[in-house]
Amino acid sequence: MKSTNFFRKTFNRVNPNMTLIILLLVVLAIVSLLFGLGLGPISVNPGTVGKILLSKLPVIGKSIPHTWQQLDENIVIGLRLPRVCLGLIVGASLAVIGVTMQALVRNPLADPFILGVSSGAAASATLGMLFGVFSFLGRYSLSISAFIGSAVTIIFVYTISRVNGRINITQLLLSGVAISMIMDGVTRIITLSAPNALGLHNATFWMSGSLAGAKWGYLTLPLVVLLLCMILLMINYRGLNLLLLGDESAGSLGINVQRLQKMLVLIASLMAGVTIAVSGSIGFVGLMVPHFTRLLVGGDHRRVLPISALLGGILVVWVDVAARMLLAPEELPVGILTAIIGGPLFIFLLKRNTREKKVIAR
Numbered sequence: 001m002k003s004t005n006f007f008r009k010t011f012n013r014v015n016p017n018m019t020l021i022i023l024l025l026v027v028l029a030i031v032s033l034l035f036g037l038g039l040g041p042i043s044v045n046p047g048t049v050g051k052i053l054l055s056k057l058p059v060i061g062k063s064i065p066h067t068w069q070q071l072d073e074n075i076v077i078g079l080r081l082p083r084v085c086l087g088l089i090v091g092a093s094l095a096v097i098g099v100t101m102q103a104l105v106r107n108p109l110a111d112p113f114i115l116g117v118s119s120g121a122a123a124s125a126t127l128g129m130l131f132g133v134f135s136f137l138g139r140y141s142l143s144i145s146a147f148i149g150s151a152v153t154i155i156f157v158y159t160i161s162r163v164n165g166r167i168n169i170t171q172l173l174l175s176g177v178a179i180s181m182i183m184d185g186v187t188r189i190i191t192l193s194a195p196n197a198l199g200l201h202n203a204t205f206w207m208s209g210s211l212a213g214a215k216w217g218y219l220t221l222p223l224v225v226l227l228l229c230m231i232l233l234m235i236n237y238r239g240l241n242l243l244l245l246g247d248e249s250a251g252s253l254g255i256n257v258q259r260l261q262k263m264l265v266l267i268a269s270l271m272a273g274v275t276i277a278v279s280g281s282i283g284f285v286g287l288m289v290p291h292f293t294r295l296l297v298g299g300d301h302r303r304v305l306p307i308s309a310l311l312g313g314i315l316v317v318w319v320d321v322a323a324r325m326l327l328a329p330e331e332l333p334v335g336i337l338t339a340i341i342g343g344p345l346f347i348f349l350l351k352r353n354t355r356e357k358k359v360i361a362r
Contacts, residue, residue, distance in 0.1 A: 016297040025310040029088065029317075036084040036317045037076050041329045044072050052076045083214040086278060087320045088313035089222045090211070091285055093275045095293075095312025096230060097268050098286025099304055103240040104264045105169055112286035114173065115265075116180030117272040120153025121146040122281060123187045126203045130194045142206070143218065143277040150273030153179055158265060167261045209282035209335020211320050218278045225274045226309075229267045233305055236260065240301040282335045284342020285312055 037053075038044040044052075048068050055064040056077070097112035105114070113119075128134035128145035137144045157179050161172035187207075194200040206213075233240065239260045242250040247257045289312045290304065297303040316334065319341070323332040 014298065016303065018297070018303060021297065021307065022310070025307065025314070029310060029314055032314050032317045033084055033088070036087070036321050037080045039321050040075075040080065040324050042071075042075060044076055048072060049076055053081075082216050082219065083211050083320070084317055085219055086214040086222075087211050087317040089219060089226060090275050090279045090282065091289075091312035091314065091316030092309035093222060093226050093271050093312075094282060094285040094316070095289035095308040096226070096233065096305060097271050097275070098312075099290045099293075099301065099308050100233065100240075100264050100268045100271075101286070102290055103243050103301065104261060104268065105173060106244055106246070108291065109287070111284065112268065112272050112275075113180075113281065113283065115157050115176035115269065115272075116153050116178075116183060117150045117269055118276050118281040118283075119180040119183035119187065121150040121273060121276040122207050123183045123190065124149025124152070125206065125277075126187055126190045129203045129206065130190060130199045142213075143221075146277035147273045149183075150269065150276060153183060154265070154269035154273070158269075166258050167265065169261075172265075205333055206280045207335075208333030209280040209338070210323075210331075210333045211279055211316075212331060214278075222274050222278055225271055229271050230305065230309065232263065232267060234302065236263070237301040237305065240264075241299075244299075280333070280335060282316065282338055284338045284345070285316060288342055288345055289315060 034046045034049050038046050038049045051064055052068060052073050053076075055061045055066070094112055098110070101110040101112060101114055102108055104110075124134075125142055125146040128141055134141040134145040134148075157172065157175045158167075160175040160179075161167050161169075163171060191200060191203060194203070239250070239255045242253050242255050243257070243260065245253075250260075251257050289308050293304050293308045293311060297307055316338075319337050320334050323334045323337050326332055
């Protein structure tokens with residue numbers, strides 16, 4: 001009974017205990033990090049993982065007794081640590097993009113890829129993977145090519161959606177769907193023309209969403225973009241709240257709606273492009289996490305943004321653990337598992353949204 005009352009007081013949509021919630025999620029993220037580093041085809045004890053990580057710290061590292069094998073250290077530090085860190089960053093980014101897009105289009109069923117960004121990134125990335133078009137960019141050719149594709153796509157969508165100098169939300173959504181279908185067709189043409197089966201397999205695996213190719217060099221740009229965009233969104237949290245009331249209501253309350261919409265489009269596109277570049281298309285995270293967050297802490301974006309980021313990162317880490325363990329030593333793409341989990345949830349949310357509209361109509 002006491003635990004139930006504690007849960008209700010902490011996770012209260014009207015007045016949640018944000019300090020305690022964030023603390024609990026940070027602890028859960030650390031626990032997820034330890035287990036994410038240890039679980040896999042070759043398991044490493046969480047205690048050993050903790051010792052290996054502590055041994056790398058500059059002050060106390062030398063005092064940690066070396067009781068593990070070098071193989072364990074290579075697995076934890078060299079293979080899994082950049083992967084788990086990337087999972088935290090990618091999950092947080094996708095969740096924040098979902099919050100941003102749902103505020104922009106005023107639709108709780110919007111997700112990060114609604115503007116066709118993922119389709120543009122997939123088209124340019126497969127072109128580089130299969131035909132080496134972007135090989136002159138060096139070892140980061142995949143990331144840069146995916147970002148170029150996403151940037152070109154959003155420029156087209158943004159240009160088409162402008163009506164009398166303003167963004168028309170309906171036209172933004174429709175143009176996003178249209179451009180997405182065009183880029184999907186381009187991707188199919190590229191894959192059907194693949195010169196070899198191995199390249200086609202690698203391209204398909206990447207498009208399904210995976211953290212398997214994580215490297216330390218992949219973490220810097222997504223992390224910097226995530227932090228900068230989070231700061232901008234937190235500064236403008238009041239505008240996000242008012243935007244849900246409609247353009248006219250938000251404008252009458254002192255919000256520059258046109259400027260805010262442009263900023264949200266740019267933020268969502270930049271974050272989506274950078275994230276897809278390093279992880280491929282991992283769907284439904286940006287759809288699921290914001291809904292769970294609002295159930296816990298309500299709809300104020302000052303609360304929703306940080307909690308969504310933490311929940312998104314934790315979710316992707318555990319889905320990635322499942323992806324590499326279900327068919328070990330083979331590995332499933334993370335995007336496939338999130339689709340299997342997110343598909344039924346999307347249908348549930350769709351039905352629930354329809355029922356709520358019927359109740360309001362009555």
